[in-house]
Amino acid sequence: MVKTIEEINEKIKAGKAVVFNAEEIIEFAREKGVKKTAEQVDVVTTGTFGIMCSSGAYFNVGHTKPRIKLGGGRTYMNDVPAYTGLAAVDLFLGANALPDDDPRNRIHPGEFNYGGGHVIEELVAGKDIRLEATAFGTDCYPRRKLETWINIKDLNEAVLFNIRNAYQNYNVAVNTSDKTIYTYMGVLKPNLGNANYSSAGQLSPLFNDPFYKTIGIGTRIFLGGGTGFVAWQGTQYNPSVPRTEKGIPKEGAGTLAVIGDMKQMSPRWLVGASVQGYGCSLTVGIGVPIPILDEEVLRYTLVTDADIVAPVIDYSDAFPQLKPDKLGEVSYAELKSGKIKIKGKDVPTASRSSYPKALEIADILKDWIKQGKFFLTSPVEKLPGAESGVRVRPLKERPIEE
Amino acid sequence: MAVDKKIVLRFPKRMVDRPIVYRLVKDYDLEFNILKASITPEQEGLLVLELKGNQQEYDKGIEFLLKAGVQIQSLSQDVTRNEERCTHCGACVTICPTGAFKVDPKTRKVIFEDEKCIACGLCIPACPPRAMEVHF
Ligand code: SF4
Numbered sequence: 001m002v003k004t005i006e007e008i009n010e011k012i013k014a015g016k017a018v019v020f021n022a023e024e025i026i027e028f029a030r031e032k033g034v035k036k037t038a039e040q041v042d043v044v045t046t047g048t049f050g051i052m053c054s055s056g057a058y059f060n061v062g063h064t065k066p067r068i069k070l071g072g073g074r075t076y077m078n079d080v081p082a083y084t085g086l087a088a089v090d091l092f093l094g095a096n097a098l099p100d101d102d103p104r105n106r107i108h109p110g111e112f113n114y115g116g117g118h119v120i121e122e123l124v125a126g127k128d129i130r131l132e133a134t135a136f137g138t139d140c141y142p143r144r145k146l147e148t149w150i151n152i153k154d155l156n157e158a159v160l161f162n163i164r165n166a167y168q169n170y171n172v173a174v175n176t177s178d179k180t181i182y183t184y185m186g187v188l189k190p191n192l193g194n195a196n197y198s199s200a201g202q203l204s205p206l207f208n209d210p211f212y213k214t215i216g217i218g219t220r221i222f223l224g225g226g227t228g229f230v231a232w233q234g235t236q237y238n239p240s241v242p243r244t245e246k247g248i249p250k251e252g253a254g255t256l257a258v259i260g261d262m263k264q265m266s267p268r269w270l271v272g273a274s275v276q277g278y279g280c281s282l283t284v285g286i287g288v289p290i291p292i293l294d295e296e297v298l299r300y301t302l303v304t305d306a307d308i309v310a311p312v313i314d315y316s317d318a319f320p321q322l323k324p325d326k327l328g329e330v331s332y333a334e335l336k337s338g339k340i341k342i343k344g345k346d347v348p349t350a351s352r353s354s355y356p357k358a359l360e361i362a363d364i365l366k367d368w369i370k371q372g373k374f375f376l377t378s379p380v381e382k383l384p385g386a387e388s389g390v391r392v393r394p395l396k397e398r399p400i401e402e
Numbered sequence: 403m404a405v406d407k408k409i410v411l412r413f414p415k416r417m418v419d420r421p422i423v424y425r426l427v428k429d430y431d432l433e434f435n436i437l438k439a440s441i442t443p444e445q446e447g448l449l450v451l452e453l454k455g456n457q458q459e460y461d462k463g464i465e466f467l468l469k470a471g472v473q474i475q476s477l478s479q480d481v482t483r484n485e486e487r488c489t490h491c492g493a494c495v496t497i498c499p500t501g502a503f504k505v506d507p508k509t510r511k512v513i514f515e516d517e518k519c520i521a522c523g524l525c526i527p528a529c530p531p532r533a534m535e536v537h538f
């Protein structure tokens with residue numbers, strides 16, 4: 001049996017859509033069988049809530065009287081520098097941006113208590129933000145200095161635009177050196193003292209659609225508590241990696257670039273993150289609905305933590321030195337048991353991505369769909385597939401000779 | 403006057419094998435109870451002691467520890483979790499030297515058992531949304 005998105009949307013409109021989250025569907029299909037489940041279920045909702053770098057937002061703050069051109073000058077939001085090289089009053093703020101006077105890692109490991117991700121959280125919380133700018137002044141934009149409070153409700157546009165989120169699989173980080181290291185994967189204790197992983201596993205969007213059959217450009221999603229869209233494949237998109245028999249990538253693979261109106265979003269689902277010794281970032285909540293068009297699409301959503309394996313990478317050597325070495329592979333079921341075995345040693349595990357919050361997102365999306373508030377979209381273009389040959393490449397450095 | 407206090411001692415790496423507690427007993431006549439002992443990721447020694455004895459001797463004992471380079475915190479320093487900010491990510495679980503964080507195997511929420519907390523402070527900068535707070 002084959003359904004179309006239009007048919008599913010008709011059922012949503014009529015309040016009759018049958019929706020499960022990506023955890024519930026596993027049990028349901030086990031009982032009813034794949035064929036029956038594919039007939040009965042219309043949508044499976046996924047979710048993820050973790051620190052996602054390459055997040056940011058752009059704003060149009062409105063023109064001042066007299067006018068000022070922020071472009072080419074310096075602009076700060078709560079002391080965090082925003083990128084101005086766009087135009088007069090358009091700004092881009094990256095989640096990793098830090099105030100100029102942050103001590104960074106001068107006293108190692110730095111704490112990184114406030115940065116771009118925190119400004120984004122405060123903006124969506126409706127708090128006033130201090131905007132301070134200096135410019136060089138032109139005939140048409142004479143003003144050189146601006147200091148004012150701004151609030152998201154007064155901005156012409158406030159758009160979250162994350163160019164790489166929702167990683168399809170990720171490294172398990174460990175440390176084989178004899179000293180503690182502070183990484184974006186958290187504090188890693190010496191001599192394989194702990195192992196940190198970062199994915200919602202069986203709930204995570206791209207694990208439930210490993211070949212990007214339904215998720216594509218234009219897919220409407222839950223983003224930061226509001227609705228957003230998949231804008232493009234994310235940066236470092238790498239679909240051609242080795243996969244398991246069931247098609248699940250065995251390492252970081254697909255990524256999504258996502259976009260959405262920040263004015264709808266909530267500080268519950270966009271949380272500023274401080275990563276000790278590394279920097280600031282943003283914890284982002286994303287939920288993607290998967291229309292159950294046929295048995296094949298359904299089958300992919302039945303993925304369990306036991307089906308997904310991730311590479312164990314040494315962040316004291318292989319990662320920083322960009323070596324391809326892996327210390328092994330472990331499944332998410334093993335990771336979630338609280339310990340894994342590496343080189344014969346029991347290593348305690350910790351997650352960086354919140355499973356309970358991912359589940360909450362999948363359930364919110366489920367409720368939106370059931371209540372007829374959220375409709376599904378067909379992608380306007382597919383993402384490059386596993387057979388596309390698209391591959392992430394390292395930078396080939398070429399010495400600059402004068 | 404008699405005192406009975408719980409304190410957290412942090413020993414720098416170089417001091418981990420010196421007989422500090424023995425001196426407290428011998429030179430200052432203090433009674434002790436080891437509540438917790440561990441080595442932190444920084445390879446520091448971490449010792450939670452209940453110390454009992456005469457106030458004057460207790461004060462001298464503390465002075466001796468400080469001079470020797472031991473950092474002392476009172477256990478009345480209280481570490482709490484801001485439930486609003488905690489995202490239940492789990493980043494703290496393997497950080498805590500006393501295992502005060504546990505993942506509920508069913509809900510996968512992170513449970514904070516504050517009676518196990520010795521206020522070492524390690525989870526505070528390690529928690530990304532800064533949900534762990536220390537109060538003096
Ligand atoms: S690291 Fe912080 S936010 Fe994450 S579970 Fe622990 S207390 Fe909660």
Ligand code: SF4
Nearest residue numbers: 498519520522523525
């Ligand atoms: S301060 Fe944090 S890390 Fe230290 S014992 Fe208490 S809960 Fe554990």
